[in-house]
Amino acid sequence: MSKERVQTLLERAFPEAEELLVIDRGGGDHLEVRVTDTAFDGLSRVQQHKLVYEALDEPWKDGSIHELRINTKGTQA
Amino acid sequence: MINETTSYTEKIQEVIETADVALFMKGTPEAIMCGNSQRALGALRRAGAPITAVDVLLDMRIRQDLSALSGWPTIPQVFVKGELIGGADIVEDMERSGELEQTLVEKLGESYWDARGERTVTLTS
Numbered sequence: 001m002s003k004e005r006v007q008t009l010l011e012r013a014f015p016e017a018e019e020l021l022v023i024d025r026g027g028g029d030h031l032e033v034r035v036t037d038t039a040f041d042g043l044s045r046v047q048q049h050k051l052v053y054e055a056l057d058e059p060w061k062d063g064s065i066h067e068l069r070i071n072t073k074g075t076q077a
Numbered sequence: 078m079i080n081e082t083t084s085y086t087e088k089i090q091e092v093i094e095t096a097d098v099a100l101f102m103k104g105t106p107e108a109i110m111c112g113n114s115q116r117a118l119g120a121l122r123r124a125g126a127p128i129t130a131v132d133v134l135l136d137m138r139i140r141q142d143l144s145a146l147s148g149w150p151t152i153p154q155v156f157v158k159g160e161l162i163g164g165a166d167i168v169e170d171m172e173r174s175g176e177l178e179q180t181l182v183e184k185l186g187e188s189y190w191d192a193r194g195e196r197t198v199t200l201t202s
Contacts, residue, residue: 045167046149053150060150067113068151069166 002028002064006056013055014039018075029066034073041074048072083202085142089131092198093146096129097185099156101143105132106195116165117153120172126181127192131200139200158184 007022010033014020019036033052040048049070059065092099098121104110106118106128121128133140133152144150147161155162157180162168171177181189 045170046161046163049163049167050148057150071166 002059003031005059005064006031006033009055009059010035010052013051019073025067025069027066029064031065031067032069032071034071036073036075038075040072041076043074045072048074085136085139085200085202086146088200088202089139089143089146092129092131092200093156094159096156096198097158097189097192098126098128098181100128100130101133101139101152101154101156102130103132103134103152105197106130107197110134111152113151113165114153117155117168120165120168120177121155122195124172124177124181125190125193127185127189128195130195130197132197135200136202138202157181160184 003022003024010020010022014035014037017035017037019034021034023032025032035052039051049072052070052072053060056065100117100121102109102114102118104114109115109118133143140152143154147154149161149164151164153164155164155168162171162180168177171180
């Protein structure tokens with residue numbers, strides 16, 4: 001259930017994302033997300049991941065996500 | 078008498094600001110309590126970093142105060158010269174790309190390797 005919720009929250013935060021993928025790595029609460037978005041251009045990885053954490057603040061705080069792997073990319077190589 | 082409202086914020090800040098490399102982890106380097114903490118520690122060890130480790134499991138408030146301060150919700154957290162460089166995923170990525178060593182050289186100097194090792198700081202409120 002939290003996979004779909006995470007997907008929705010990320011789509012809301014990154015509506016223009018070139019890539020947006022949520023992968024269940026086990027049990028529905030070990031997730032991996034991959035996001036490629038212009039919003040990440042020019043940001044450090046820490047700043048990029050913080051944007052993802054912000055988008056997922058709610059499921060993170062209520063414990064629906066136990067573990068999260070984040071892969072972010074800007075659109076400028 | 079311990080004041081219940083005392084926070085760890087100042088002590089955390091002091092570690093972040095004074096340690097060359099600060100690692101906030103679950104457990105200690107001798108008794109690691111989480112796979113992700115192990116991953117971050119492993120990358121730092123292989124890069125020869127001088128690590129100052131803090132066990133966040135000693136008190137739940139350490140973790141709360143740390144995340145409030147850093148804006149980063151997960152453990153581990155690695156700081157180099159006061160700056161958050163990331164958690165396990167980023168630090169491992171940086172190791173693979175050579176960026177980790179490069180960052181250590183830039184921030185700590187060419188001879189940082191001489192100071193490699195681990196010490197653990199115990200935070201008390």
